[in-house]
Amino acid sequence: MAAVLIVEDSKMVMKVLKHVASREVLEHDVIYAQSRAEANKQLESRSDWLAAIIDLNLPDAPNGELVDDALEKGIPVVVLTGSVDDEKRELLTRKGIVDYVLKEGRYSYQYAVNLINRLTKNQSIKVLVAEDSTATRSYIREVLKRNLFQVVEASDGQEALNAILADDEIRLVLTDYNMPNMDGFELVHELRHKHEKVDLVIIGLSSANESHLSAKFIKSGANDFLFKPFSQEEFACRIFQAVESMERLEEMRRAAYTDLLTGVGNRRHLIEKARTAFAQAYESGNPLALAAIDIDQFKHINDDYGHDAGDAILVAFAAQLQQSFGRFIVARTGGQEFCILFSGLSSEQAAKMVDLVRQQVENEFYQTSVGEVSMTFSAGIAQLPAENLEALMSDADQQLQAAKEAGRNQVSFT
């Protein structure tokens, strides 16, 4: 667990910071100090610092000396300051801090702490900078690195395109317009053939005297644009805003495709995945099977042990399916019904795998708040050819009914 240092001499401000940090910074050790001497002792005691929030004026460091100490150690710093003017802003930017926050009340402390969480997430975001000017590229790289992003660089559009096609982890692209081999618009066009706005955020860079380019960037498919030259402050704000909206969309998409109770995929997830799996199976001639799985006599379980116990069993069973069939597509498609899409397997091969889990389940007890409960399930499995997912599901359902009618706790397949 990396550490975050918070240094503030005012007891009242520290109280607010502690309150906010204890609620918001959950992934790190948060260490507090009230002076430069105390903070430096802490800084010496370990080396895994993620970042620091430091008051610019401390009794034993009245001119930001502790900010310099931390920056010298390569620790990203968010500065707390009582006032700011152009001169101070310029000085702080030159020092290479992440950001400064005016001590204006609760919201500003919340903002400072949020920046720590932003830095944490930035560590796993890869950004590609496509820019032919070495000076601008290295300026952008420095600002991105200061904010803990991973940075990949390209000096023209073609190089950028190749890098992105070869690396799925690139989530954000900053692209200049004027570049050799392929310009920024062409790059955006090419990228939008493959990546939607939520998968890959693109920000165009254009000079203020070419203001028409900004709208053209957006029309070509960029998410946003920035006029050059930009201040570090503006740049970071725009990047954060773009990344946060990507994360929000991602979260919405995840929620739309996830079953709320069990956390496995829902019917929509299955339908979405099946579309690609069907196309691949028909193209390659590889087999594809679908299992419809239904817990036996689930109504009795609810009646005998209560709805909460029923829910606990659904959660545990879904986790078991996910663990056993994680490399395939697992979805909860109804109350006590689950489906598994087996790409590359015939229904006979899938049936063997499902039957192993069936045997495991019949010999197991599930922990619930009212004690241990045992259960069984039945499964029906069908395979291609089928016209579409609905037809395959209907074939699998017929097999499931056959398994139920034959006495439950068994697997039937075509």
Ligand SMILES: Nc1nc2c(ncn2[C@@H]2O[C@H](COP(=O)(O)OP(=O)(O)OP(=O)(O)O)[C@@H](O)[C@H]2O)c(=O)[nH]1
């Ligand atoms: N606890 C709980 N129960 C649910 C949920 N969704 C559906 N059920 C219950 O699942 C039961 C399904 O009952 P039936 O369709 O009669 O099927 P069954 O009792 O499993 O019987 P067979 O399928 O014939 O073996 C109903 O009692 C539903 O209320 C859920 O999210 N949580």
